[in-house]
Amino acid sequence: MKRSMAWIMTAAVVMTAAPVSAADFSSEADAEVSAETAEVNEENNLTDANMGEDSSDSIDITMDNENNTDHQEVTIENNTEDSDDAESTFSDGKEATAQDTDNEGFTDNGNMTAEELAEAFATGDANVEDDAPWSGVDSLPAGTYENVTANLYVPGAQNKILGVNAYLNNPADPTGMSGVFGTPTEPMYNEASMVVNENGKITLTIELKNQVFELLQVKDGKNIHVKEVERSDTWAYDNVDKVDMGDGTFKGRITKIVFELDDFSGLYTLGDCVEFGIILYDEQNPDKDVKWYVPLNLAVDFEEQKPDVNISNKAFFNDDARVGIAARGRDMDKVVADIHEVTSGEEFDKVDTFMKENCAEQPNYKLYYFSLNRTDGKDISESKLKYSFFKSVFHEINNNSAQVYQWQGNSLSEMKNEGNTTREYWNGQDGDIWEAVTIYEGLKFGYVIICDKNSNVKCQRTFTDESTGISAIYHGFNNSDNCNENMLTTNTEFVVRKNDVSNPDELKQMILELGQSSFKQLKIEDSYRLALYRRSGDSKTLGAQKNITYTDILFPKNLVENQNIYKVVYDRDAKQYVSVEKMEIVEEGENIKVNAVDTTLSNGNQFKQMQLYYSAIDENYVGSRSKSQCQFFVFVGEGAAADKPSVPTSAFTYDATEKVVVPESKYYTVEGTSSAKLPGSYKVTVTLKDGYAWKDGTTDPIEFTWNIKALQTKKPVAVSGLAYNGKNQTGVKAGKGYNLAGTYTAKNVGSYKAKVLLAEGYEWSDGTTDPLTLTWSINKAGQTVKTKVTTKNYTFTSLKKKAASFMIGAFGQGTISYKVVKAPSKASKYITVDKKGKVTVKKGAKIGTYVVRVSAAGNSNYKAATKDVTVKVTKLTQKITAKVSKKNVKASSIKKKAVSFNIGAKAKTSVSYKVVKAPSKASKYISVSKSGKVTMKKKAPKGTYEIRVTAKANGTYNAATKTIKVVVK
Numbered sequence: 001m002k003r004s005m006a007w008i009m010t011a012a013v014v015m016t017a018a019p020v021s022a023a024d025f026s027s028e029a030d031a032e033v034s035a036e037t038a039e040v041n042e043e044n045n046l047t048d049a050n051m052g053e054d055s056s057d058s059i060d061i062t063m064d065n066e067n068n069t070d071h072q073e074v075t076i077e078n079n080t081e082d083s084d085d086a087e088s089t090f091s092d093g094k095e096a097t098a099q100d101t102d103n104e105g106f107t108d109n110g111n112m113t114a115e116e117l118a119e120a121f122a123t124g125d126a127n128v129e130d131d132a133p134w135s136g137v138d139s140l141p142a143g144t145y146e147n148v149t150a151n152l153y154v155p156g157a158q159n160k161i162l163g164v165n166a167y168l169n170n171p172a173d174p175t176g177m178s179g180v181f182g183t184p185t186e187p188m189y190n191e192a193s194m195v196v197n198e199n200g201k202i203t204l205t206i207e208l209k210n211q212v213f214e215l216l217q218v219k220d221g222k223n224i225h226v227k228e229v230e231r232s233d234t235w236a237y238d239n240v241d242k243v244d245m246g247d248g249t250f251k252g253r254i255t256k257i258v259f260e261l262d263d264f265s266g267l268y269t270l271g272d273c274v275e276f277g278i279i280l281y282d283e284q285n286p287d288k289d290v291k292w293y294v295p296l297n298l299a300v301d302f303e304e305q306k307p308d309v310n311i312s313n314k315a316f317f318n319d320d321a322r323v324g325i326a327a328r329g330r331d332m333d334k335v336v337a338d339i340h341e342v343t344s345g346e347e348f349d350k351v352d353t354f355m356k357e358n359c360a361e362q363p364n365y366k367l368y369y370f371s372l373n374r375t376d377g378k379d380i381s382e383s384k385l386k387y388s389f390f391k392s393v394f395h396e397i398n399n400n401s402a403q404v405y406q407w408q409g410n411s412l413s414e415m416k417n418e419g420n421t422t423r424e425y426w427n428g429q430d431g432d433i434w435e436a437v438t439i440y441e442g443l444k445f446g447y448v449i450i451c452d453k454n455s456n457v458k459c460q461r462t463f464t465d466e467s468t469g470i471s472a473i474y475h476g477f478n479n480s481d482n483c484n485e486n487m488l489t490t491n492t493e494f495v496v497r498k499n500d501v502s503n504p505d506e507l508k509q510m511i512l513e514l515g516q517s518s519f520k521q522l523k524i525e526d527s528y529r530l531a532l533y534r535r536s537g538d539s540k541t542l543g544a545q546k547n548i549t550y551t552d553i554l555f556p557k558n559l560v561e562n563q564n565i566y567k568v569v570y571d572r573d574a575k576q577y578v579s580v581e582k583m584e585i586v587e588e589g590e591n592i593k594v595n596a597v598d599t600t601l602s603n604g605n606q607f608k609q610m611q612l613y614y615s616a617i618d619e620n621y622v623g624s625r626s627k628s629q630c631q632f633f634v635f636v637g638e639g640a641a642a643d644k645p646s647v648p649t650s651a652f653t654y655d656a657t658e659k660v661v662v663p664e665s666k667y668y669t670v671e672g673t674s675s676a677k678l679p680g681s682y683k684v685t686v687t688l689k690d691g692y693a694w695k696d697g698t699t700d701p702i703e704f705t706w707n708i709k710a711l712q713t714k715k716p717v718a719v720s721g722l723a724y725n726g727k728n729q730t731g732v733k734a735g736k737g738y739n740l741a742g743t744y745t746a747k748n749v750g751s752y753k754a755k756v757l758l759a760e761g762y763e764w765s766d767g768t769t770d771p772l773t774l775t776w777s778i779n780k781a782g783q784t785v786k787t788k789v790t791t792k793n794y795t796f797t798s799l800k801k802k803a804a805s806f807m808i809g810a811f812g813q814g815t816i817s818y819k820v821v822k823a824p825s826k827a828s829k830y831i832t833v834d835k836k837g838k839v840t841v842k843k844g845a846k847i848g849t850y851v852v853r854v855s856a857a858g859n860s861n862y863k864a865a866t867k868d869v870t871v872k873v874t875k876l877t878q879k880i881t882a883k884v885s886k887k888n889v890k891a892s893s894i895k896k897k898a899v900s901f902n903i904g905a906k907a908k909t910s911v912s913y914k915v916v917k918a919p920s921k922a923s924k925y926i927s928v929s930k931s932g933k934v935t936m937k938k939k940a941p942k943g944t945y946e947i948r949v950t951a952k953a954n955g956t957y958n959a960a961t962k963t964i965k966v967v968v969k
Contacts, residue, residue, distance in 0.1 A: 142200075367407070468559065473552040560635065568632060661706050783858065786867075795876055
């Protein structure tokens with residue numbers, strides 16, 4: 001459900017009478033304002049329910065008059081029974097005085113600039129240390145912990161606009177929309193809850209009370225996890241804080257978070273966070289990104305939850321003044337109070353002037369000052385106080401007619417009654433009864449006013465109808481049950497109904513005859529029936545005595561559109577108008593203000609005015625003497641000829657912007673689709689409203705069709721030929737104009753399907769728009785089997801007496817297996833391989849080549865593969881030696897005669913000789929005998945001659961050769 005801007009603005013107006021921030025207090029003691037929030041815990045509320053006889057056994061009461069004889073101090077340990085009916089909520093402070101609307105507080109956040117907002121928040125220095133209260137412990141006992149101090153906030157160092165910590169669980173905001181007027185720059189105390197289970201698992205729950213500074217997204221951080229979130233059912237702007245929940249519903253800001261913490265360190269930083277400050281939104285520039293993307297901190301004060309931390313209650317009373325304070329916090333034995341009546345001075349003069357100006361008669365009131373300090377010199381903020389203010393029912397101003405207000409510089413805020421407690425409970429005078437009220441802030445000092453109700457302190461409240469944005473501002477006094485702040489808060493209803501106008505021609509004629517309109521031709525536009533009334537009671541009428549109530553109505557300008565507003569009285573039985581009155585209007589920001597009930601009327605006529613308004617929404621209401629009459633507002637415009645809307649002559653092309661072909665107008669209605677963003681064909685029918693005509697004199701409806709063309713993109717195709725490589729691979733590539741879903745990237749072998757969905761505003765290049773399903777695959781990769789041994793050689797002689805073995809050491813994908821696949825003839829029995837890859841060559845293995853095949857079976861991502869390991873059993877190698885390896889012969893020495901020499905070759909086997917090389921056509925000039933004698937014949941040509949010596953192979957040795965060179969020079 002969307003919260004309209006009118007609702008937001010109204011919330012600001014409602015809260016203009018709320019308390020101002022502590023920084024605005026002025027004190028005759030010039031004391032510093034504390035940062036703590038004053039709230040009375042439910043378990044410590046001093047109501048009748050926990051003050052009975054059963055409570056006496058759990059209270060340790062001591063008296064201490066050492067410091068001040070006028071004050072009695074009472075200490076109560078944390079074992080007091082809880083009260084079932086105690087209340088711990090703050091007074092919302094929304095009703096104060098009529099003149100508060102003119103104070104310097106924020107009354108129209110729509111006109112605030114970012115600089116003004118920053119100034120409103122800038123109570124600190126971005127360079128100062130983070131002051132969020134936190135502490136760490138090693139552990140805490142298992143159990144449930146209430147009243148835990150925990151704060152979720154934007155650190156000041158990250159806060160580029162405000163420069164100080166901004167706490168999302170602090171309800172204060174400059175408009176008062178969240179219920180407390182101020183700034184969320186102070187931490188909150190004792191408002192979270194926590195569960196520690198037997199395994200040390202920590203679950204912490206915190207509520208985010210600020211409605212202006214919103215949290216839209218939060219993610220896990222280091223040692224902190226988001227377990228659960230709750231969201232509001234309302235939002236401010238569709239384009240900013242409206243969240244699609246994925247099930248057809250929508251929600252707004254996050255209102256509660258349940259965290260899981262991994263440790264008790266106390267300070268945690270969250271992951272991706274998105275925040276939104278409503279009052280920074282610019283409706284004139286809606287496309288501007290006003291979100292913040294700032295990581296949040298969670299600060300938790302674990303130490304104060306330790307069993308040995310000294311947290312207790314303490315009460316301070318001034319018997320002469322018959323007022324007191326009860327507080328709860330740390331080290332209360334070191335806390336002292338000053339409570340006394342103020343009868344003179346600057347602050348008294350301010351209060352006295354205010355009361356005289358804002359009361360209907362001479363006021364009967366008392367002003368009291370209170371302050372709290374510590375005796376050990378530490379700041380009172382270290383006690384983290386939450387406390388209530390008390391007054392005796394035997395106070396000089398009797399309880400039955402007294403109200404308690406907190407004075408905050410320039411205004412009053414009524415304080416919520418927390419219930420009564422007996423004086424006997426506080427070990428005081430028998431029969432004395434004390435009434436407890438909540439103090440708004442955890443202040444070190446402040447002023448409280450006790451006032452007689454008959455003094456009629458002014459109050460006002462604004463009520464807003466969210467659907468129309470229409471508001472009613474009621475002005476009255478706290479003088480009776482018919483008009484006091486509690487009644488306005490809990491028992492008052494504001495209803496707005498838009499209705500058709502009966503007998504419009506009669507009403508137009510009546511207005512023209514009375515001369516109340518400058519228009520020559522009238523058009524009855526809208527009628528609004530509204531009533532501000534009590535939910536209970538027969539009269540239903542708000543009001544008081546002595547002509548002191550009146551009501552203003554605020555109509556948003558966009559509803560009025562330069563029309564006149566008339567207040568009419570209509571008789572339902574006679575079916576005719578009794579009276580019509582043109583209203584005087586006053587512009588106020590984005591609204592038009594009219595006065596609904598005027599104080600110049602007699603008291604009886606004021607009541608009748610209110611009754612006639614209520615009668616307009618309830619035909620069975622009989623509170624008015626004119627039982628068939630009712631009163632409501634009518635908007636009347638000028639009847640005129642309208643311009644025909646232009647018809648588009650060509651199609652638009654999608655560009656992600658809204659196309660508007662027929663603007664809104666008061667002259668006609670539009671059926672069909674007059675604005676669109678997505679491609680398509682749309683039909684529109686424009687029909688004149690009753691009483692209007694087109695400027696060309698015609699009145700027929702206009703019908704036409706208009707189009708938005710889609711952008712085109714090519715259909716993608718699946719990638720082929722992919723093989724496993726151990727990395728993610730893309731089977732369908734991203735492109736412009738479409739989005740990918742399904743499985744379009746993968747790592748392992750397999751077949752996959754990717755979904756291809758057109759992006760907004762696109763169609764395929766063939767004109768179709770159906771989604772695509774593309775199948776693609778990753779094939780198995782080939783593999784190479786690796787072995788530590790590839791070839792192994794043995795001589796047959798080494799195997800004559802014993803076998804030999806070695807490990808192949810194979811590596812591959814899938815199961816590895818081994819097999820002998822080759823052996824010399826009739827020699828396969830001489831080699832084996834086991835399943836671990838151990839190869840054994842047996843004794844006496846034959847000469848030849850053996851082959852062992854290694855197989856890797858492969859797996860889901862790799863193909864099977866093999867590798868052969870060769871084992872060779874060989875003969876011995878022999879070497880040929882020769883007396884002459886090279887012979888140089890001079891050409892002159894063989895010119896006349898031949899020359900011969902003996903090679904003298906030796907080897908393990910017999911040798912043979914052969915001439916293998918000679919210069920061209922010179923082979924006949926050299927010869928070698930079987931014994932190795934070489935003869936160089938007469939006139940042998942110059943050059944190099946070669947003789948090969950060959951040692952024959954046998955069963956033991958391989959053959960060998962040696963080349964002998966003869967060089968003729």
